Amino acid sequence: MSNSRQYSSVVVDGIDRAPARSMLRAVGFEDEDFEKPQIGIAGSPSDLTPCNMHLGELSEHATAGANEAGGKAINFSTITVSDGISMGTPGMRYSLVSREVIADSIETTVAAEGMDGLVAIGGCDKNMPGCMIALARLNRPSVFVYGGTILPGFVSSDTKEENPLDIVSVFEAVGKHAKGELSDEGLKEVEKCAIPGPGSCSGMYTANSMASVIEAMGMSLPGSSAQLAVGKDKRGDCHNAGATVVELCKKGITSRDIMTRKAFENAVTVGMALGGSTNIVLHLLAIAHAAEVNLTIDDFEEIGNRVPVLCDVKPFGKYNVSHLIRIGGIRPLMKMLLDRGMIHGDCLTVTGRTIAEDLEGVESYPAYPDKQDIVRPWDNPIKPDTHLRILRGNLAPTGAVGKITGKEGLYFKGPAKVYENEEDALKGILRGDIVSGDVVVIRNEGPVGGPGMREMLSPTSAVAGRGLIKEVALITDGRFSGGSHGFDVGHITPEAACGGPIGIVQNGDLIEIDAVKNRMELLISKEDYDARMAAYTPPVAKEKRGVLAKYAKLVTSASEGAVTDKDLF
Numbered sequence: 001m002s003n004s005r006q007y008s009s010v011v012v013d014g015i016d017r018a019p020a021r022s023m024l025r026a027v028g029f030e031d032e033d034f035e036k037p038q039i040g041i042a043g044s045p046s047d048l049t050p051c052n053m054h055l056g057e058l059s060e061h062a063t064a065g066a067n068e069a070g071g072k073a074i075n076f077s078t079i080t081v082s083d084g085i086s087m088g089t090p091g092m093r094y095s096l097v098s099r100e101v102i103a104d105s106i107e108t109t110v111a112a113e114g115m116d117g118l119v120a121i122g123g124c125d126k127n128m129p130g131c132m133i134a135l136a137r138l139n140r141p142s143v144f145v146y147g148g149t150i151l152p153g154f155v156s157s158d159t160k161e162e163n164p165l166d167i168v169s170v171f172e173a174v175g176k177h178a179k180g181e182l183s184d185e186g187l188k189e190v191e192k193c194a195i196p197g198p199g200s201c202s203g204m205y206t207a208n209s210m211a212s213v214i215e216a217m218g219m220s221l222p223g224s225s226a227q228l229a230v231g232k233d234k235r236g237d238c239h240n241a242g243a244t245v246v247e248l249c250k251k252g253i254t255s256r257d258i259m260t261r262k263a264f265e266n267a268v269t270v271g272m273a274l275g276g277s278t279n280i281v282l283h284l285l286a287i288a289h290a291a292e293v294n295l296t297i298d299d300f301e302e303i304g305n306r307v308p309v310l311c312d313v314k315p316f317g318k319y320n321v322s323h324l325i326r327i328g329g330i331r332p333l334m335k336m337l338l339d340r341g342m343i344h345g346d347c348l349t350v351t352g353r354t355i356a357e358d359l360e361g362v363e364s365y366p367a368y369p370d371k372q373d374i375v376r377p378w379d380n381p382i383k384p385d386t387h388l389r390i391l392r393g394n395l396a397p398t399g400a401v402g403k404i405t406g407k408e409g410l411y412f413k414g415p416a417k418v419y420e421n422e423e424d425a426l427k428g429i430l431r432g433d434i435v436s437g438d439v440v441v442i443r444n445e446g447p448v449g450g451p452g453m454r455e456m457l458s459p460t461s462a463v464a465g466r467g468l469i470k471e472v473a474l475i476t477d478g479r480f481s482g483g484s485h486g487f488d489v490g491h492i493t494p495e496a497a498c499g500g501p502i503g504i505v506q507n508g509d510l511i512e513i514d515a516v517k518n519r520m521e522l523l524i525s526k527e528d529y530d531a532r533m534a535a536y537t538p539p540v541a542k543e544k545r546g547v548l549a550k551y552a553k554l555v556t557s558a559s560e561g562a563v564t565d566k567d568l569f
């Protein structure tokens with residue numbers, strides 16, 4: 001019989017713990033509450049972004065669920081920042097840093113106060129991996145809840161439902177405006193209509209991708225990833241999550257019982273089949289590190305060889321996650337993958353059952369409605385193998401991550417146009433400096449160099465908005481938003497700030513990217529390459545104090561998930 005109060009008993013049991021009980025009585029504990037497992041409800045409610053503006057209410061539902069099931073819920077908050085707002089500014093350097101702050105703050109609160117179990121609720125895209133890193137480190141009974149996806153927006157002059165807007169529409173509208181295809185008024189209308197209310201960005205961008213891989217990993221309740229932010233399904237999900245953690249405490253099932261190597265393989269598989277964000281590579285590596293599971297970029301390559309892209313979702317495809325929800329979410333897709341032997345059915349989930357048991361009763365494809373064309377049948381994929389390419393070569397000796405769906409081809413060769421940072425690149429693209437055939441190189445944007453590995457959504461959207469998406473490649477030691485699409489390669493390692501060869505590229509050098517052979521090469525002679533590498537001095541650290549400096553000092557390579565606690569002692 002497990003001790004459902006393994007941690008809180010140390011804090012509240014016994015004569016000498018009277019001071020702790022006294023403090024807790026002041027926040028609402030009654031006598032009987034000291035006999036119950038304490039369930040932390042980690043939310044990140046915030047007025048600063050639609051992704052998190054409703055999370056306070058969701059915490060209340062999780063609280064009620066935990067209390068009604070016999071636990072004692074304790075609410076607390078962590079932070080969030082918004083990529084959609086910071087994107088393209090110096091503030092975006094804090095985005096990936098916030099993943100660590102969220103993980104550290106949840107770990108700190110739960111461990112300090114001796115909570116027995118945990119519901120973690122996340123909205124904006126770093127919330128998801130931040131929460132999951134904390135759950136993995138803490139290894140206590142826990143459930144993750146996704147805050148849910150936003151509804152699409154529509155401009156008032158366009159009543160056709162096929163043209164739903166979201167944050168990426170606004171980024172791309174900036175590019176169209178620069179090209180002269182959209183007036184000031186047109187841009188303003190898109191700006192005003194794109195984001196209609198609460199919820200995370202609506203395409204298969206990073207938030208929805210991460211929510212899906214977490215469900216596939218078994219760490220959220222079935223269906224949690226494909227729900228709208230508003231409505232009874234999400235409220236029910238929160239309530240059930242609270243109750244589920246109490247059950248997990250009673251059963252003694254902890255996060256690492258669920259977050260096994262096989263569970264990570266399931267997560268990678270589902271993320272790829274959905275056409276998910278490049279950030280799933282970075283975040284899953286980091287979560288696996290926290291769970292002490294051995295997962296490397298080579299695993300992504302190996303799994304990706306057999307996993308097709310099956311979902312026609314934004315940014316590269318037609319549909320939003322709100323459309324996917326209408327046809328049943330990701331569960332029929334998971335059932336199809338299970339029936340094909342692509343995911344492990346014997347992995348435990350937070351329900352206390354296996355994935356296969358959780359999917360019982362879900363019909364495999366074509367369980368989705370007949371007329372839908374969001375999820376493709378197995379034998380008619382969008383791409384027969386993954387769009388998340390792990391590339392290596394003399395430009396990325398320790399790996400890079402490409403997002404190459406095939407829509408813009410699988411091979412690119414062209415002259416480099418080099419920019420020392422994102423702002424310069426954006427200005428160059430908007431000015432019209434980039435022409436068909438160019439490889440845009442944006443460097444000094446890695447985890448150490450940025451610091452913070454910004455997402456290049458403004459440059460990739462400017463390329464798209466200028467109509468160059470099929471004609472230009474963009475490579476960087478930074479990363480991409482889930483909203484980026486095109487012939488894009490990020491996470492180039494080693495990064496320029498750590499002496500990586502992206503630092504020696506010069507304007508006009510020919511670059512070759514082969515997304516079939518998974519190679520990326522700087523086509524200069526071996527002598528030139530060696531001489532330039534010998535002469536290359538990485539730029540000095542930009543930050544000397546504060547969180548960015550601490551981050552730059554500790555962070556590992558993107559190929560290792562950009563974690564801050566590897567091999568410290």
Ligand SMILES: CC(C)(O)[C@@H](O)C(=O)O
Nearest residue numbers: 083084205206481482483
């Ligand atoms: C702003 C976005 C689209 O949410 C982006 O940050 C992402 O990574 O998906």
Ligand SMILES: [Mg+2]
Nearest residue numbers: 083125206481
């Ligand atoms: Mg993002």
